[in-house]
Amino acid sequence: xxxPSAIEVxxxxxxxxxxxxxxxxxxxxLQNEFFTLLGPxxxxxxxxxxxxxxxxxxxxxxxxxxxxxxxQMPAHKRRVNTVFQNYALFPHMTLSQNIAxxxxxxxxxxxxxxxxxxxxxxxxxxxxxxxxxxxxxxGGQRQRIALARALxxxxxxxxxxxxxxxxDLKLRQAMRNELRALQRDTGITFVFVTHDQExxxxxxxxIAVMGHGRVQQIGTPIEIYEDPKTRFVADFIGDTNFLEGxxxxxxxxxxxIRTALGTDVTTTCENVSGPxxxxxxxxxxxxxxxxxxxxxxxxxxxxxxxxxxGFTHYTVRVGEIDLRLSRRNAQSHQDAFDIGDAVRIGFRDxxxxxxxx
Amino acid sequence: xxxxxxxxGLAPAWALMILTLIVPILIVAGVSVAExxxxxxxxxxxxxxxxxxxxxxxxxxxALEFDPKYLWIIARTMLYALTTxxxxxxxxxxxxxxIAQQSARVKIILIYLVTxxxxxxxxxxVYAWLIILGNDGIxxxxxxxxxxxxxxxxxxTSGAMITGMVYSYIPLMVLPVYASVEKIDPALIEASHDLYxxxxxxxRRVILPLTAPGLMAGSILVFVPCLxxxxxxxxxxxxxxxxxxxxxxxxxxxxxxxxxxAAIAMxxxxxxxxxxxxxxxxxxRQSEIGL
Numbered sequence: 001x002x003x004p005s006a007i008e009v010x011x012x013x014x015x016x017x018x019x020x021x022x023x024x025x026x027x028x029x030l031q032n033e034f035f036t037l038l039g040p041x042x043x044x045x046x047x048x049x050x051x052x053x054x055x056x057x058x059x060x061x062x063x064x065x066x067x068x069x070x071x072q073m074p075a076h077k078r079r080v081n082t083v084f085q086n087y088a089l090f091p092h093m094t095l096s097q098n099i100a101x102x103x104x105x106x107x108x109x110x111x112x113x114x115x116x117x118x119x120x121x122x123x124x125x126x127x128x129x130x131x132x133x134x135x136x137x138x139g140g141q142r143q144r145i146a147l148a149r150a151l152x153x154x155x156x157x158x159x160x161x162x163x164x165x166x167x168d169l170k171l172r173q174a175m176r177n178e179l180r181a182l183q184r185d186t187g188i189t190f191v192f193v194t195h196d197q198e199x200x201x202x203x204x205x206x207i208a209v210m211g212h213g214r215v216q217q218i219g220t221p222i223e224i225y226e227d228p229k230t231r232f233v234a235d236f237i238g239d240t241n242f243l244e245g246x247x248x249x250x251x252x253x254x255x256x257i258r259t260a261l262g263t264d265v266t267t268t269c270e271n272v273s274g275p276x277x278x279x280x281x282x283x284x285x286x287x288x289x290x291x292x293x294x295x296x297x298x299x300x301x302x303x304x305x306x307x308x309x310g311f312t313h314y315t316v317r318v319g320e321i322d323l324r325l326s327r328r329n330a331q332s333h334q335d336a337f338d339i340g341d342a343v344r345i346g347f348r349d350x351x352x353x354x355x356x357x
Numbered sequence: 358x359x360x361x362x363x364x365x366g367l368a369p370a371w372a373l374m375i376l377t378l379i380v381p382i383l384i385v386a387g388v389s390v391a392e393x394x395x396x397x398x399x400x401x402x403x404x405x406x407x408x409x410x411x412x413x414x415x416x417x418x419x420a421l422e423f424d425p426k427y428l429w430i431i432a433r434t435m436l437y438a439l440t441t442x443x444x445x446x447x448x449x450x451x452x453x454x455x456i457a458q459q460s461a462r463v464k465i466i467l468i469y470l471v472t473x474x475x476x477x478x479x480x481x482x483v484y485a486w487l488i489i490l491g492n493d494g495i496x497x498x499x500x501x502x503x504x505x506x507x508x509x510x511x512x513x514t515s516g517a518m519i520t521g522m523v524y525s526y527i528p529l530m531v532l533p534v535y536a537s538v539e540k541i542d543p544a545l546i547e548a549s550h551d552l553y554x555x556x557x558x559x560x561r562r563v564i565l566p567l568t569a570p571g572l573m574a575g576s577i578l579v580f581v582p583c584l585x586x587x588x589x590x591x592x593x594x595x596x597x598x599x600x601x602x603x604x605x606x607x608x609x610x611x612x613x614x615x616x617x618x619a620a621i622a623m624x625x626x627x628x629x630x631x632x633x634x635x636x637x638x639x640x641x642r643q644s645e646i647g648l
Contacts, residue, residue: 055547075550076558082551088544092566101562102552149552 003030005064006157006189007052012061014047021047023213024061029157029191030206034183036192038200039210040236048210049159049193053082066156076105081150082159086166087142089134089149095121096130099149106153120148123182140171147179151186160192164199176202197237201225209233229270231355234281241287241323243280247272247354255354260321263296267349271356279355286351287325289314290337293346302341312336316345382626389619397613407620427604431624434601437515438583441522445530445579446572448523453535453571454564471531479525483588486521487512490593513595521589526582530575537571538564577636581629601625 005028014022022044029035037045050056052063054075062071070078081102089098096117103113121127124144134142143163150158160179164172180203183190194200200207201221209216209224209232217229228234231242245259247269255269257280265280272278288294300316300323312327314337325345337343392404412428413421456467474482489495490511500508511517541564549559565572587602596603601621608618 053547053551055550075547076553076555080551082548084544084548086542086544088542088548090545090548090563101549101554105553105555105558153553 003032004066005029006031006033006066007191008064008067009048010062010064012048012051012058012063014044014051014056015059020213022051022058025210025213025215026061027208027215027218029189031189032187034180034190034192034203034205036194036200036204036207037210038194038197038207038237039216041195043210044213045193045195045210046161049082049161049191052157052191053080053159054078079153079156080159081153081155081157082161083143083146083150083163085161085163087134087146087163089142089145091134094131094133095126095137095145098134098145099152102149102153116152120152123151124148139167140175143167143175147182151182151188154186155188157189157191160190162194163192164194164196172199179203201237209236211236227268227270228281228353228355231279231281234353234355238283239324239326240281240283243282243321245278245280247275247278247356250274257354260319261298262319263298265296265349265352265354267352267354269354269356272354273356277357279357280352281355282323282347282352284313284324284326285328287323287345287347289316289325289327289343289345292327293344295346295348295351297344297346300343300345302337302339302343305337305339307336316343318345385619385622388615389623391616391619393614393616397615399615404616407614407616410617411620411624427621430599430604431601431628433598434584435628437519437522437600438580438586441519441526441583442530442576442580444519444523445527446534446576448527449530449534449575450538450568450572452531453538453568456531456535457539457541468532468535471528471535474524475528479588482525483521483592486517486524486593490517490520512593513597515594515598518589518594518598521593522583522586525586525589526579529578529582533574533578534568534571537568541567573636573639577632580632584628585625 007029009025009027009029012022012025013020025044025048037048039045047056051058051071052065054070054073054077058071062069064070065078065080089095090101093101099117099120100113103116108116117130118127121130124147126141126144126148129137129141129145134145137145143166146163163179164175167175176199179190179192192200192203201224204221206218206220207224208218211232217224217233219227224233225237228237234240235242243259243261245257247255248258248264249256249266250269250272253268254266255272255278256264256266257278258264259280261280269278298318300318303315303317303322306313310329312329314325314327316323316325323345387401388399389407390403390405391399392402393406394400409421410427412423412425414424416422452471456464456471459467487494492512494511496511497508545563545567546559549563554562585602585605586600587606590596590598590600590603591606594600599607601624605618605621605625608614608621612618
């Protein structure tokens with residue numbers, strides 16, 4: 001990770017009246033990276049994106065684009081382009097004119113613009129649509145033109161503001177792969193904003209999970225999912241069981257926690273400095289059931305069952321507490337457990353995480 | 358819906374249109390080709406003298422001579438109407454843009470204020486400008502207050518006339534332009550800036566084209582009544598420069614030449630229809646681009 005940074009967000013805060021949208025946000029986006037800002041609505045991710053685009057100015061802190069301060073630079077002077085949520089294609093221009101718009105403003109000569117527009121249309125497989133107007137296109141086609149328009153001038157950074165949210169499910173899946181391929185082929189830094197964790201995990205090189213106007217954690221999709229640093233991240237990404245307990249021993253990187261499970265669990269910990277209250281997080285798919293149970297074995301009673309085809313989700317009761325677990329239907333559904341059955345469940349200590357307050 | 362109902366159901370509307378629009382126009386058309394009565398009024402006898410009079414005068418020898426004096430009046434009317442329309446466009450665009458950016462509540466208040474003058478009689482409103490522009494009027498006093506020389510003569514100029522016309526008709530421009538501006542997705546303006554478009558480029562290449570339907574509608578609404586306007590030339594222009602409207606009014610009044618007045622009115626009507634036809638031909642092109 002010694003690549004130079006494309007964008008540095010330096011201690012940025014943004015207030016709208018009394019409301020703090022961004023609270024001392026500080027991180028770097030590396031060059032040629034597919035970087036995702038992920039968080040629930042109102043977490044500040046869109047504000048941050050608009051700030052990089054130049055539609056908002058920070059209340060405090062600064063932004064660097066390839067080392068140069070841009071916080072006060074007007075949007076039309078930044079070599080940064082945006083794919084807008086609803087694409088914002090100019091309705092009175094043809095697709096070619098839409099793509100050429102930015103190049104004309106940069107003062108390219110006509111022949112070069114024509115050549116580039118042709119190449120961009122080809123890149124998004126829309127050559128035959130050059131003379132159409134945006135209202136003659138489907139959602140997916142508009143998306144492609146918006147991408148072609150934003151990439152035409154080869155910006156330093158491409159910003160994508162929830163570009164898949166307006167598409168239907170199947171198209172969204174296909175566009176994910178296209179976007180990822182486009183990013184690899186062009187080598188342009190992508191900054192992608194979404195509230196959809198699956199999109200983020202699927203496409204990103206690195207993810208910044210945002211919540212309450214702060215960056216909660218930055219890391220690769222695997223780090224974010226497997227090693228959440230805070231309760232917020234563990235809760236927002238994927239599904240998990242939280243068990244409240246008391247840390248009875250810790251050495252900085254690992255700790256032992258006593259919960260209502262009845263067995264003490266010793267595993268990796270975050271933000272634990274000594275004995276005190278903490279939370280044990282264990283994801284449903286890490287808990288084995290029946291013949292798949294291994295590690296810490298517990299007995300439980302099945303409370304509910306949700307059959308989802310590839311997986312069956314169970315809620316089981318261990319002593320006083322309810323646990324959600326997920327079982328892959330590898331064989332057939334014949335061996336399913338029924339509500340009220342007593343079943344053996346188990347998980348490895350190392351798959352659980354202890355999160356401090 | 359039965360065929361009969363479709364016919365008779367529309368009958369009241371037809372009756373109203375025929376009685377209040379078609380019949381009066383036919384009467385005026387009839388009068389324009391009638392003979393001038395000896396003591397005013399007209400006699401029902403086919404006579405094209407009135408139309409001839411627009412272009413020619415009878416010289417001493419009864420020979421027809423080309424005389425462009427009425428053509429000049431028509432040209433002047435066109436010019437003033439056009440100038441008024443252009444000024445209204447220039448003023449209405451920023452006003453509409455400003456209103457469109459306000460909160461929903463403020464928008465309603467501002468639009469109401471724009472239409473407010475319509476609640477007052479046109480004559481009263483034009484008279485108000487007499488007080489503002491007149492001798493020792495508000496404008497002159499303010500000018501002197503700031504140390505200006507003793508000036509007079511704002512009133513009874515073409516400037517005063519155009520000021521009055523702009524004032525009278527600008528609400529008809531602001532409303533349709535506002536309707537267009539208000540529909541523009543703010544993301545389009547951001548997209549323009551994002552794609553290296555300066556403010557000027559954004560105005561010229563994004564905002565103006567998207568406002569074109571409103572500008573067109575507003576221009577028609579301002580230009581057409583300006584062609585026939587009477588009050589402003591009379592009160593603010595001092596009647597020094599004849600316009601088509603005042604010319605028609607004089608023919609039916611003092612000059613007692615009804616057929617000639619009717620003929621000028623028909624020419625005016627022809628111009629209005631021409632403008633509307635040109636606009637109608639433009640319309641399909643605009644709907645094609647989804648506006």
